Amino acid sequence: xxxxxxxxxxxxxxxxxxxxxxxxxxxxxxxxxxxxxxxxxxxxxxxxxxxxxxxxxxxxxxxxxxxxxxxxxxxxxxxxxxxxxxxxxxxxxxxxxxxxxxxxxxxxxxxxxxxxxxxxxxxxxxxxxxxxxxxxxxxxxxxxxxxxxxxxxxxxxxxxxxxxxxxxxxxxxxxxxxxxxxxxxxxxxxxxxxxxxxxxxxxxxxxxxxxxxxxxxxxxxxxxxxxxxxxxxx
Numbered sequence: 001x002x003x004x005x006x007x008x009x010x011x012x013x014x015x016x017x018x019x020x021x022x023x024x025x026x027x028x029x030x031x032x033x034x035x036x037x038x039x040x041x042x043x044x045x046x047x048x049x050x051x052x053x054x055x056x057x058x059x060x061x062x063x064x065x066x067x068x069x070x071x072x073x074x075x076x077x078x079x080x081x082x083x084x085x086x087x088x089x090x091x092x093x094x095x096x097x098x099x100x101x102x103x104x105x106x107x108x109x110x111x112x113x114x115x116x117x118x119x120x121x122x123x124x125x126x127x128x129x130x131x132x133x134x135x136x137x138x139x140x141x142x143x144x145x146x147x148x149x150x151x152x153x154x155x156x157x158x159x160x161x162x163x164x165x166x167x168x169x170x171x172x173x174x175x176x177x178x179x180x181x182x183x184x185x186x187x188x189x190x191x192x193x194x195x196x197x198x199x200x201x202x203x204x205x206x207x208x209x210x211x212x213x214x215x216x217x218x219x220x221x222x223x224x225x226x227x228x229x230x231x232x233x234x
Contacts, residue, residue, distance in 0.1 A: 001060075002027050002155050002186045003048070003079075008057035010047045010210075017043045018210045021057070025155065030177065030187040032201035034194065034232055040210040041190035042084060045157045048188075049081040050074050062108070062154065078106055080153030084160045086144045090133030094124055097132050097143055101150035109154035110183040117146040120176050138169035145176070149185070156180070158189035162196045174199040194232055198222075206231045 003025040010018040018040050025031045035041050047055045050071040059067045066074050075081065089097050098114055105111040118125035121142045127135065132143065141161060148156060161177070162170045170193075177187055177200045191197050197204060197218070204221045206214040208231050214221065221228060 001025070002029070002062060003188065004058075004060045005044075005048060006058045008044070008047060008059065009055065010043055010052045011054035012043075012052070013054075016210070018047065018055075021207070021210070021212055023205050023212065023215065025186050025188045026202075028181060028184060028186055029203065030181050030189070030201045032197035032204045033188065033190045033207060034192070034197060034204050035190075035207040036192065036232070039207045041207060042159050043210075044207065045081065045159050045188070045190055049079060049157060051081075075151065075153075076103065078109055078152070078154045080148040080151055080156040082144050082148050082156065082158045082161065084163065086137075086140045088132040088135075088140050088143055088147070090131065092132055093129050094132060094135070094143055095128045097147050098150050101147035103151040106152045106154065109152045110185060111152055112149045114150075117149060120149075120179055121146055121172075123172070138165045138172075141165065141169070141173070142176070149180070153185065155186040155188065158187065160190055160192065162191065162193045170196060192232075194228070 001024055006022045008018055008021040021044060033041050033044060043052060046052045048059055050069060061079055089100060095114065124142055124146060127139060135143065161173055174196060180187060201218055203217050205212060213231055214227050
């Protein structure tokens with residue numbers, strides 16, 4: 001198992017946000033964490049990568065317990081994280097942004113170069129000399145994912161990768177995630193867009209008010225319209 005989370009409880013000050021969350025991501029698998037705004041999706045990803053300091057539970061990545069490790073150690077160990085707010089370096093070019101993310105190759109993960117990433121995101125090749133701050137939201141999202149891949153992760157966490165993007169960019173993003181899976185990268189993403197999740201995910205986990213209320217294949221979810229309507233309908 002690539003990632004296993006059990007009994008995860010997370011807090012922001014006195015507010016209890018996640019309640020005994022448990023989930024798994026298998027080798028070479030794409031798993032979508034679905035839920036409405038405020039359901040706990042981003043907190044789950046932030047807790048896994050160590051950005052929520054008040055947390056308890058067990059998080060195992062590639063057989064290693066990372067529950068108490070700091071974020072920089074977790075990332076250097078091969079777990080990539082793309083936040084919802086992108087956080088590119090606006091004064092650096094696309095190529096320079098990519099170089100910032102470079103880490104040594106890993107034995108158990110694909111090795112990414114700029115040329116390989118420009119094949120994954122062809123539009124970025126045309127923009128390699130552009131300043132990051134001049135890019136559109138969709139272009140910045142592609143750049144953030146590409147920069148994270150320069151760290152050669154074996155698992156990447158994507159927080160709301162389709163949010164605010166045009167349908168054309170969403171389709172490109174879906175193709176890129178499927179291509180990442182083919183390269184051997186496992187993917188765990190939070191998402192509200194069920195259509196987008198259907199395009200890319202092997203399995204879905206639904207969270208509501210900080211509690212997991214469904215986990216299964218996308219086919220199993222589609223066979224349970226009452227679950228979909230109860231937890232995902234606007």
